[in-house]
Amino acid sequence: MSNWIEANVKDIVWWTDTLFSLIVNADVAPFKAGQFTKLSIMMDEKRIARAYSYVNSPSSSDLEFYLINVADGLLSPRLAKLKPGDTVMIESRASGFFTLDEVPASEQLFMLSTGTAIGPFLSILEQGDVWQQFSEIVLVHGVRLNADLSYQQRITQLQQTYPRLQYLPVVSREQPKAGLSGRITTHIADQSLFRYCKLTPSPSTTQFMICGNPEMVKETSEILTTAGYSRNRRREPGQITVEQYW
Template identity: 30%
Template sequence: MSTPEPYNATIVDWRDVNPAAAVFRVKLDSGAPPTFEPGQYATLGLPRDHPPVENPDEFAAGDPRWKKLCRREYSIASKPGGDTLEFYTVHVRDGKLTSKLWHDKSGGRVWVDPHIKGEFTLQRIPTGQNLVMIATGTGISPYLSMLRTYGGTGRWERFVIVHGVRTADDLGYDRQLRDIAEADSTFKYVPICSREPDAGPWGGLHGRVTDLLHPDRFESMLGVPFDAERCHVYLCGNPRMVDDSEALLQARGFVTHTRQQPGSIHFERYW
């Protein structure tokens, strides 16, 4: 019989982005999180019959309900070396894990797998490249970790984050990224909203991220050459966005990276 897993971390900070999205940080009981590469993910878990935070002792370590943890993978938004791990998530209606997280919020107890995993990193990318990081929704998380880790170090020539969302209140890191872009000439932030009314207060781009994957708009809006030899494109988020973007890029000469064939398209699908 396997040993039941106890809680091993606490939610120490919670910021509501909007009623259905939040940024939160967890601190492991053992101290600093394991070493990881920016772009990797951690697995969080809660028992399916998770107790409210005010009754944390309801489930003893040997309780059989620990054997069936509800687990979900979350890309890490923080940089390595800190004392917490940061995540950006949406509240999935009737979601088995997010509903429990929203119930507890700050102060809640969770289980974090100590083995951080994933290959959606910059390890295979040479220094000094143009990097275009395209995300929808919470798919921006791995790019935040990369930017927070390597920004200002000369790791790239240009680092562009394109963040596609429905409405402006879904832009969970908007102010932070605008501030970084003002201070760092190698970084550009391009938010784009698909459901903001043209006559509304949103003064940014309207449409979908795929609208920018055409040579004229790509170079003028993103500030980097639309050239597979000089640019790597990362895709993270909605699977349909990933598929559509991959097809548009391949039509322009970009090649999808695999273990057998190096290329300049890299992707990670969410849900």
């Protein structure tokens, strides 16, 4: 049963003409970094709700969500019109298993994301507990355009706090200002992603968390499975933990 409460809009940050972050305050139940909740509005006495991952660490009082304004969407265009002082409904209890306690400890962790799916990884990194499980972490963000690489300031701050954090943008539709050109899947298949990071992964030393476009999640999982990695399950720990993002 859903438990909807009111959230007050604190701020909206626009990154591009379609990408924005919604920051709200609400008395939600405690959640784990990597989990998601739902935002909703009422329309003609019908609730329109969608799931969004927390971008903020669980200790932050500002609740942050990273969204794409889908032109013909039912909810995102209405969320995009919110102003500070407005209210939106939020589900007080979080959900999801894309969390550190579901991932076995190892030496290396590759966080592979596309688009707005970088959000849960930022939450995990902001919380900082991840460094008790891994000594090398690579945050990979696949986007179409350089302008879609949001949260640069926050990522830089994280790298200053945690010097072992590598950040790798992968830009598919124009020449990247930094990082690699093309698609994450291609660079994993031909190992160029690992060469770029100067890391040599193996099933005994490496974990992969994959979040984003379902096609990317599926294709990357297949490439890694062929290379000897396996899906991480509670009864049978592996090296691949995934979350579909829509």
